Amino acid sequence: MNGDGVRILVIEDEEPLRMALVDALRAEGFAVLEAGDGETGLALALSEGPDVVLLDLMLPRRDGFSVLRALREDRLTAAVIILSARGEEWDRVQGFEYGADDYVVKPFSTRELLLRIRAVLNRADGRTPGLDVEGGKVRVGEAVIDFAAYTVTRDGERHGLSRRELDLLRYLIEHDGETVERGRLLEDVWGKDEYPTTRTIDTHVLKLRKKLERNPESPRHIVTVHGVGYRFSRRG
Numbered sequence: 001m002n003g004d005g006v007r008i009l010v011i012e013d014e015e016p017l018r019m020a021l022v023d024a025l026r027a028e029g030f031a032v033l034e035a036g037d038g039e040t041g042l043a044l045a046l047s048e049g050p051d052v053v054l055l056d057l058m059l060p061r062r063d064g065f066s067v068l069r070a071l072r073e074d075r076l077t078a079a080v081i082i083l084s085a086r087g088e089e090w091d092r093v094q095g096f097e098y099g100a101d102d103y104v105v106k107p108f109s110t111r112e113l114l115l116r117i118r119a120v121l122n123r124a125d126g127r128t129p130g131l132d133v134e135g136g137k138v139r140v141g142e143a144v145i146d147f148a149a150y151t152v153t154r155d156g157e158r159h160g161l162s163r164r165e166l167d168l169l170r171y172l173i174e175h176d177g178e179t180v181e182r183g184r185l186l187e188d189v190w191g192k193d194e195y196p197t198t199r200t201i202d203t204h205v206l207k208l209r210k211k212l213e214r215n216p217e218s219p220r221h222i223v224t225v226h227g228v229g230y231r232f233s234r235r236g
């Protein structure tokens with residue numbers, strides 16, 4: 001794959017790193033935009049609508065989380081990969097909560113970053129056919145999922161969804177009433193080019209439940225089938 005037509009915005013204040021990223025991405029054929037602070041980065045993202053945003057967290061003028069939140073509130077569907085410093089465990093969780101698609105930990109290799117970029121781009125292309133939810137809204141119990149806005153709204157509260165959470169949810173909705181094995185979820189939602197563990201699935205399910213279910217401790221929509229996987233029910 002070359003970068004034809006794919007536009008990447010790099011928001012990173014550390015100049016040597018930003019320049020190295022821009023060079024490496026251009027060498028791969030991507031069209032690259034860059035910003036050295038959060039405010040400029042957000043403005044560029046909103047005006048240019050890039051396909052992928054590489055987002056540092058510690059930024060002058062507006063921090064990475066604030067940029068991410070603003071992007072999702074503005075319904076920007078770009079894939080966001082967070083460039084995080086080592087060991088920012090809290091940040092990682094927070095990043096996914098706010099709708100990041102992936103993250104890499106500094107220092108990272110160009111190769112690793114390119115793999116992640118390709119993975120998020122492939123996920124965006126490989127939309128599951130057969131369910132016309134693209135751009136639409138789907139009701140699950142008391143919650144409304146907006147597939148275009150990457151959000152779930154329940155009891156007047158709106159939560160952001162990462163692209164992966166949305167893919168998982170879409171898959172579950174398509175298999176309403178079926179018991180889906182974890183292995184199948186790994187293969188169909190994550191794909192065989194990636195190596196998530198079954199724990200990854202469980203973590204995503206927990207996050208989805210918090211946003212979707214009135215009582216996440218005793219879920220009605222995403223029910224655990226012990227030793228097997230999950231069963232989804234739209235009505236609950």
Ligand code: CA
Pocket residue numbers: 012013014056057058059
């Ligand atoms: Ca920084």
